Amino acid sequence: MDYDMLVIGSGPSGRRAAVQSAKLGKAVLVVDRGRRLGGVSVHTGTIPSKTLRETVLNLSGWRERGFYGRGYRVKQDILVGDLIERLHKTLDHEVEVLQHQFMRNTVKSARAAVKFLGPNRASLTTDTGDYSEVGFAHALIAVGTRPHRPRDVPFDKTRVFDSDEMLELERLPRTLTVTGAGVIGVEYATIFSALDVPVTLVEPRNTILDFVDREIVDDFIHQMRDRGMTIRLGSAIKEIASKPDYAEVTLADGRTIRSE
Template identity: 55%
Template sequence: MQQYDLIVIGSGPAGRRAAIQAAKLEKTVLVIERGGHVGGVSVHTGTIPSKTLRETVLNLTGWRERGFYGRSYRVKQQISAEDLRRRLLITLDHEVDVLEHQFNRNRVQQLRGMAKFRDANTLEVTKDDGEVVHVRGTSILLAVGTRPYRPAHIDFDGQTILDSDDILHIKDVPRSMIVIGAGVIGIEYATIFSALDTVVTVVEPRDGMLDFIDKEIVEDFTYQLRDRNMKLIFGQTAEKVEKDEGGKVRVTLKSGRVLGAEMVLFAAGRVGATDTLNLEACGLVADSRGRLKVNPETFQTDVPNIYAAGDVVGFPSLASTSMEQGRIAARHAVRAPAQDPPQYFPYGIYAVPEISTCGLTEEEVRQRGIPYECGIAHFRETSRGHIMGLESGMLKMIFSLKTRRLLGVHIVGEGATELVHIGQAVLNLKGTVEYFVENTFNYPTLAEAYKIAGLDAWNRMGELPAKKASA
């Protein structure tokens, strides 16, 4: 039975980063992947496919130029599902090739098959050809990710009633769609199809959406969606989803209201892919959604030599944070020193328009009782915004009145997920409002919005000397 310093189950963002980190520390590493190719959910059904689909839609529809040429402007008049899929396949092939090269270059061994525990150090792997092998690891990292939650009362058929995995394989672009769930995944796909001029209705049982995002940003985002005729129904639960004789799908809400559309996307949550691991054999227990509890500093489970990282441990379930979790877990697992991650990390929502945020929201600042001031810049105030034809988009920064330090940056609009990193750097380096007022930004750029928002806050705060006390 082969022995390894670290065995990683899953080759998504957390798994691959952990494997390469351990290999660079000259440890023996094995990655077990049950999919046909490396990359996990992130590459094949999640992060990369959805973002590629988004970019394809924005390019083919001419969405970014509609501010100049009107809402009827399109680069390609008739956009088919095959048009959307073509770019996706090219991107996925490239991603897999890069990952395979990284594993080979770092001498990470791979094994294709389904793994399950025999004990805390031993795994039984059923390979694709049916052969069963056993491997042992001094440490084991579970980076198995998640899969879409499928409630029993919904009859998924992969054609008209779909989950977020099925949506990548549709045969036709629907003229109308109902999205159940206004979380990140639901909102991303809802806005992408809305950009294709699909009539979209979103149903969400909560009274709002994206409650971890600054409320003012969500309000601006919501206005933009309703302005382009997306219907947002909050505080309503979908009780029944069924197809009628004409092939359309009917969604019955708890209130008795009935909605109809050509397609329904159910995107109300995901579950950890832990049910096939035989966790009982190693002493672990997953929660009701298949997720594992870990030490947030080391990503160690209740079994000392077993670690978990990525979406399987829950929020924030980002590819970026999963990579860092995997790296930290691997270093701890092979007894290498690991620095604590930075206090603030960016959160990106690849909707149309994008949302990105880093640091405290205004609601969190108020809850902590910190005296504060905000600065806001609208993209239309920048010359680059005019050049790009942007009619919407805003950047908001929150500063402590006591220390003048930046506490949070929140952006909605074109390029938000790129722009946020300037604010992230200032946050983690404990910069103040003076950084934005005194520094020069390239002109014309959307990044100039930082200076405009900084000046807006500075004018409201007054020219007071910065204090050294902590916020």
């Protein structure tokens, strides 16, 4: 079958391009090889981390601690299951909204891997091996992003995780080291700190969040340290190792940081 627009990826860019094309009367096919529609934003990026953050702030009683004291919690024993349950409810709702939006605008969708065969033709291959071809007048590649995974870092989903894999934790760690104090690193560091997990945040540069006003960042760093976080700025990382009972980060100056 031929389409006016082939959209590869169903994240924010893909879904908006698909719906807008359909509103202009175009025949649109959205193809995503993920398990469900939604792309990175729904399943591994923005919405999961924000849902996790809000769930933690709610269950930990963080916003009320200024009044009730630092020991206050809405739920005393917070488990990973509590976080995942709320996360799945939110993701299910987002996927349903997207599916309804596609249906309302007559946007077709398929779960498959795409390969271009020519300027106006592509093949679709599903996980089960089913093969088909489609023609198109225009195509948009909106496949999203994935975490940077240096080859010398032993990602094993047991002791060492990337930012996507943090959503698959089986239990809360007793201690945590976050390497990299960008937006995502700081976000996860503060989330687990709110759960009273001792967190060490390591950043090779001497500053963090350079796009934010310095006075705000300085106060933010003070607040993170005040809540018990250890922040090591200007600390280059030499090696990350996964041990049987802990993960170990070796800094360029020879110091080591161990965490679960």
